Amino acid sequence: MLAGNTFYDPANFISIATATGTGSSNTITFSGIPSTYKHLQIRFRVKDTENLGVRNTNILGLYFNGSTTAGTYGKHRIYGDGTSALADGSSTSQMSFSQTIICSLPDEDQIFTVGIIDIVDYASTTKNKTAKMIIGTDANFASTQYKIQLASGVWVNTDAVTSITLNISGGGNFTNTSSVALYGIKGA
Amino acid sequence: MPATYEPIATTTLSSSATSYTFSSIPSTYTDLVLVVAGTFTNTNSGGNLRLNGDTGTNYSTTALRGTGTTVYATRSINRSFIAGNEDGSSSGPWIFIWNINNYANASTYKTVLVRASDAGAYVSETAGLWRSTSAINSITFITFDPGISSGTTLTLYGIKAA
Secondary structure (H helix, E strand, O other): OOOOOOOOOOOOEEEEEEEEOOOOOOEEEEOOOOOOOOEEEEEEEEOEOOOOOOOOOOEEEEEEOOOOOOOOEEEEEEEEOOOOEEEEEEEEOOOOOOOEOOOOOHHHOOOOEEEEEEEEOOOOOOOOEEEEEEEEOOOOOOOOOOOEEEEEEEEOOOOOOOOEEEEEEOOOOEOOOOEEEEEEEOOO | OOOOEEEEEEEEOOOOEOEEEEOOOOOOOOEEEEEEEEOEOOOOOOOEEEEOOOOOOOEEEEEEEEOOOOEEEEEEEEEOOEEOOOOOOOOOOEEEEEEEOOOOOOOOOEEEEEEEEEOOOEEEEEEEEEOOOOOOOOEEEEOOOOOEOOOOEEEEEEEOOO
């Protein structure tokens, strides 16, 4: 889209479902995802119920089809924590973003961790599944726990993705104000 | 099947300007996406966002930026705008894509993710916060030194969740 061109009309971007936290579970799951789209996009704003009086280090993760088999997920990311630009990678039992989730400290009360995840060719039964993510948290406060990150992830499995779970590792649950929306993008 | 991702408004600047405002934004969507594609009239310009015309120091950012030779991270607090590319280093051409999450919510602060891309100078990704619980009904793309060039296109989209 360049200056002077007409706007892009993304008519093939379809809302599939929205899920909210309950305050008593550390997971939010979409199941029964239809295979009729080419790609998926998740747009979320989430928050952790935990309030231990300090900024927590609980992190967000994602896994597919209920599978948390060790070593089947990998991710690489670059991120900025307000003072340093950093990069890392890992092989784990889920697509861990290593992104600290906003907790429920009083001075974080109105703030959420937000992100956009694109899952490519999710219905394929011949390819491993890849995803890219943008996740950010800012709280008008100088803490390296508030980050902006770009990440890529892989699930080394050729099964079609039929369910997606976001989870919190380390403690706490998704607040009932947390919201996650799943969209499908049609191919030609 | 109802459309989920809809254009709300679009404009192409017919002359240079220091800002452009989308006002009276309907509250019927879940998220907003603002795409700005164009050039600045000066290499020192930067692209910024203000919400609901708020000029108070109620904004902050956490950013990751690459210039072609250097990658670095920055944080700015208590500012009067969300800086999309932190410091202007090129007149462009560039694209800013602003994702404004849960904009119509009237009980929480608003977080914005913005990608600023200028293939000749830099790329950056920023998380911005506006410390206000007001629903967003206007968005201003603004620069300060000295303007946004004629021909720059600004398009606002709404995304509606099920």
